[in-house]
Amino acid sequence: MKKLYIETVGCQMNLLDSELVVAALRKEGYELTGSTAEADTVLFNTCSVRQHAEDKIYSALGRLKDAKRAMPDKVIGVMGCMAQKDQQLIFKRAPYVDIVVGPGQLHQVPQLVREAREKPGEQRLEVSLGRKEGATDVIKRSHESFDPLRDPTMRPTPFQAFVRIQIGCDKFCTYCIVPSVRGPEQSRPPSQILAEARQLVSEGCKEITLLGQTVNSWRHTEEGVAWRFSDLLRGLHDVEGLERIKFVTSYPKDMTDDVLEAIRDLPKCVKYLHVPAQHGSDEQLLRMKRGYTIAEYREMHDRAKRWMPDVAITSDFIVGFSGETEEQFQQTMDLVRECRFKNSFIFKYSERPGTKSADRLPDDVPDEVKRRRNNELLALQNEISEADNHRFLGSRVEVLVEGPSKKAAEEGDRLQLTGRTMCDRIVVFDGNRRQIGQTLPVAVYDANAHTLFGAVVTDHVGPEVFSLAGSVG
Numbered sequence: 001m002k003k004l005y006i007e008t009v010g011c012q013m014n015l016l017d018s019e020l021v022v023a024a025l026r027k028e029g030y031e032l033t034g035s036t037a038e039a040d041t042v043l044f045n046t047c048s049v050r051q052h053a054e055d056k057i058y059s060a061l062g063r064l065k066d067a068k069r070a071m072p073d074k075v076i077g078v079m080g081c082m083a084q085k086d087q088q089l090i091f092k093r094a095p096y097v098d099i100v101v102g103p104g105q106l107h108q109v110p111q112l113v114r115e116a117r118e119k120p121g122e123q124r125l126e127v128s129l130g131r132k133e134g135a136t137d138v139i140k141r142s143h144e145s146f147d148p149l150r151d152p153t154m155r156p157t158p159f160q161a162f163v164r165i166q167i168g169c170d171k172f173c174t175y176c177i178v179p180s181v182r183g184p185e186q187s188r189p190p191s192q193i194l195a196e197a198r199q200l201v202s203e204g205c206k207e208i209t210l211l212g213q214t215v216n217s218w219r220h221t222e223e224g225v226a227w228r229f230s231d232l233l234r235g236l237h238d239v240e241g242l243e244r245i246k247f248v249t250s251y252p253k254d255m256t257d258d259v260l261e262a263i264r265d266l267p268k269c270v271k272y273l274h275v276p277a278q279h280g281s282d283e284q285l286l287r288m289k290r291g292y293t294i295a296e297y298r299e300m301h302d303r304a305k306r307w308m309p310d311v312a313i314t315s316d317f318i319v320g321f322s323g324e325t326e327e328q329f330q331q332t333m334d335l336v337r338e339c340r341f342k343n344s345f346i347f348k349y350s351e352r353p354g355t356k357s358a359d360r361l362p363d364d365v366p367d368e369v370k371r372r373r374n375n376e377l378l379a380l381q382n383e384i385s386e387a388d389n390h391r392f393l394g395s396r397v398e399v400l401v402e403g404p405s406k407k408a409a410e411e412g413d414r415l416q417l418t419g420r421t422m423c424d425r426i427v428v429f430d431g432n433r434r435q436i437g438q439t440l441p442v443a444v445y446d447a448n449a450h451t452l453f454g455a456v457v458t459d460h461v462g463p464e465v466f467s468l469a470g471s472v473g
């Protein structure tokens with residue numbers, strides 16, 4: 001058995017890509033190892049959204065220099081967004097890297113690894129075309145996504161799966177590298193998505209998470225029929241055996257009435273929306289070229305809450321973007337105070353070479369100011385998340401059990417489990433292995449900003465329940 005070490009940073013798209021690469025390499029006789037020293041092949045699936053994510057990978061590569069000298073036939077590969085962005089630069093900074101593969105060429109990984117092993121010392125670069133390097137169709141084709149037939153044994157859990165419905169992005173927010181590294185927005189045909197969902201369910205999958213950079217912008221015309229995202233949700237809802245449908249990440253402007261209506265009316269749709277606002281000030285949204293005003297974001301948010309009072313909404317925010325004044329930052333604080341997001345992911349602006357903001361807008365907010373604003377916004381969000389979670393004390397929630405909790409202390413058959421509610425809240429409780437994959441009622445007795453703590457409710461089956469069951473069965 002050959003040994004594979006793989007490290008993944010970044011978003012769910014990368015997690016899915018890594019899962020598929022691992023599945024392909026397993027077919028070639030690889031098994032996973034947690035140690036770079038004993039691995040025959042070391043792969044990094046990388047992210048370029050912020051400088052920090054790239055720095056981490058370059059230092060991990062730096063640490064491999066001696067290992068490669070000690071074991072020259074160890075194949076070292078860099079995949080994903082940083083591979084697409086930096087290309088030859090990776091070989092320059094780490095000359096012992098064997099392969100550099102963009103997110104559109106991941107299907108070639110097994111072959112590239114094989115070739116690298118057969119001809120050591122020859123470096124291989126496989127990436128897609130840049131956004132200006134050809135006709136749109138040719139560029140699109142060069143960003144082919146990697147969605148081979150799924151292998152159920154390769155998923156982290158057999159009852160949950162990511163399903164890619166869209167690749168790339170055409171929104172071109174000025175700070176963002178994604179449109180250049182993941183290429184033009186392309187929606188997968190509904191027939192493929194539905195077939196994949198059916199296959200996953202037939203293998204025991206209960207929950208699917210649809211992935212796209214602006215997932216709710218998905219639309220596709222197939223055999224003369226124009227499908228909207230809401231139509232896809234309805235199509236998936238009809239897949240028998242599927243219990244939960246989630247999707248990330250949503251784009252505020254495309255949260256149209258038909259989408260909200262579908263989520264509200266379809267019981268399998270998780271009542272959770274990740275709709276990044278990015279900022280609370282109109283001037284900053286304009287500089288970011290987000291394509292909406294704060295009034296429009298608020299209107300979308302209020303509409304979602306009005307239609308589904310229990311919906312959980314989360315957001316992303318960037319602090320310290322070019323020209324951000326204290327007053328503008330306070331407008332972000334105001335938006336968070338007003339919308340009371342279930343959670344927010346907060347990032348300090350990181351200038352990305354090749355983006356519009358790097359070309360045209362100065363990165364002029366000092367790092368200590370970015371850090372302070374980050375902490376201030378985080379403290380406010382944590383306060384809100386905690387108060388919001390406290391509303392659940394004493395209530396009963398339906399939890400899809402995902403597996404042992406991070407610090408699961410196993411005692412015999414009992415262990416600490418974790419799962420999620422229909423509004424995507426994490427719940428931790430004591431249980432046993434058999435409950436993994438089941439949907440259980442849990443009574444909540446404690447809560448902090450990020451977690452609800454509870455106990456499984458075991459109803460005593462009384463005479464009424466028996467008669468009810470009798471009348472049904």
Ligand code: 5AD
Pocket residue numbers: 049050175176177276278316317318347348349350351352
């Ligand atoms: N700097 C900081 N954060 C960024 N994001 C995207 N690009 C940058 C950048 N250059 C954030 C956005 C996005 C999330 C995935 O990462 O908030 O929603």
Ligand code: SF4
Pocket residue numbers: 169170171172173176177178179213214251
């Ligand atoms: Fe980046 Fe904007 Fe596209 Fe999101 S919508 S991936 S932030 S360009």
